[in-house]
C-alpha cells in the first residue's frame with residue numbers, strides 16, 4: 001500500500017513538474033495582413049474590373065469567416081464557394097453577392113433565393129429549373145471549354161445557340177469557365193479554352209465574363225476578362241511556375257515533447273522505416289497525421305527549429321513526428337521548443353513537394369486540433 005501511494009505520489013509530482021514545462025498545443029497562425037496583401041497584389045496584377053475571392057472549403061482550410069471578413073474590409077465585393085452549405089454559412093459573414101460553383105440540386109432553388117445566393121448553372125436542367133423557381137433572379141452560367149469537369153457542354157452550348165428562347169427570362173450576371181492548365185503558360189489547351197470561352201460569352205453579351213483563377217491572373221491579359229476568381233494565391237500558394245509573387249500566410253508550429261539519443265543501426269518509429277547511419281539525437285514533436293500532416297511527409301519533410309533545418313525521420317504517427325536534430329545546437333530543441341513546419345523558409349509549396357502533393361491539399365487537410373491564431 002505504502003509503495004503504491006509513494007509511486008503515485010512520485011507520479012503526481014512528476015506530472016506537476018511536467019505540467020509546468022508542458023508546452024502548448026500545435027499552433028496554426030494565419031496572417032490576415034499577408035492575406036490582405038495578397039489580395040492587393042492580385043488586384044494590381046489583374047487587368048479586369050474586379051477580383052472576386054474563392055473561399056470554398058472553409059477558405060482552403062484557413063477559416064472562411066475571418067478570411068472573408070478581412071477580404072471584405074480590403075474591398076472584395078464578391079465571393080465564391082463550392083456548396084450551398086458553405087454559402088449559407090458565408091451569408092452570415094458578408095452581405096455581398098455569393099456565387100456557388102455547384103449550382104442547385106433539384107429542389108434547392110428556394111434556398112438559394114432565401115439566402116440571396118447566386119447559383120452557377122452548369123447544364124440546361126439547372127437553367128430551366130432556375131428560370132421556373134426564381135424568375136428574374138441573378139445567376140451565373142458556366143461553360144465547359146475543355147476541362148470536361150463542370151459547365152454547360154459543347155452540345156448544350158449549341159442548343160442554346162440554336163434556340164435563344166432557352167435563355168430568355170434568365171438574368172445572367174456572369175458568364176464563366178475554368179482553366180485546366182493555366183499554371184503552364186505555353187500549354188496548348190490554354191488557347192483552345194480561350195477561343196471556346198469567347199464563343200460562349202457571345203451568347204450573353206450583356207453579362208460580365210470570368211475565366212481567371214489564380215494562375216490565369218499571371219497569364220496574358222487576353223485571359224483576364226472582367227472578374228477574376230483567385231483562391232490559392234490569396235492563401236500564399238505560388239500560382240506561377242517561377243518565383244512566388246505571393247506572401248506566405250500560414251505558419252504551423254508544434255512543441256518538442258521528448259529528446260533521446262540512439263546508436264548507429266537503431267531505428268525510429270513504426271516499421272523501423274529509418275535507420276540511424278551514425279549515433280543520432282531524435283526529437284519527438286507533438287504533430288501527426290491526425291492533425292492533417294500528410295503521412296507521405298515521413299522521411300521526406302523538413303522542420304525548422306529556430307534557424308536550423310531538421311529532417312523528418314521515420315514514419316509520421318497519428319500524433320507524433322520524429323526529427324533528426326543531431327547537428328543542431330542543444331538550445332534549439334529543448335523540450336517545449338516549437339518546431340516549425342510551415343514558415344517563410346519552408347513554404348506550403350515546399351511541404352507539398354516533399355509530401356508528393358500540392359499546396360491546396362496541404363492547406364485543406366489542416367486539422368481541427370490546432371490552436372488557431374489570427375494575426
Ligand SMILES: *Cc1c(COP(=O)(O)O)cnc(C)c1O
Pocket residue numbers: 054056101178212213214215229230231232233
Ligand atoms: C477552386 C476554383 C477557383 C480558384 O482556383 P485557384 O486555383 O485556387 O485560384 C476558381 N474557379 C473555380 C471554378 C474553382 O473551382
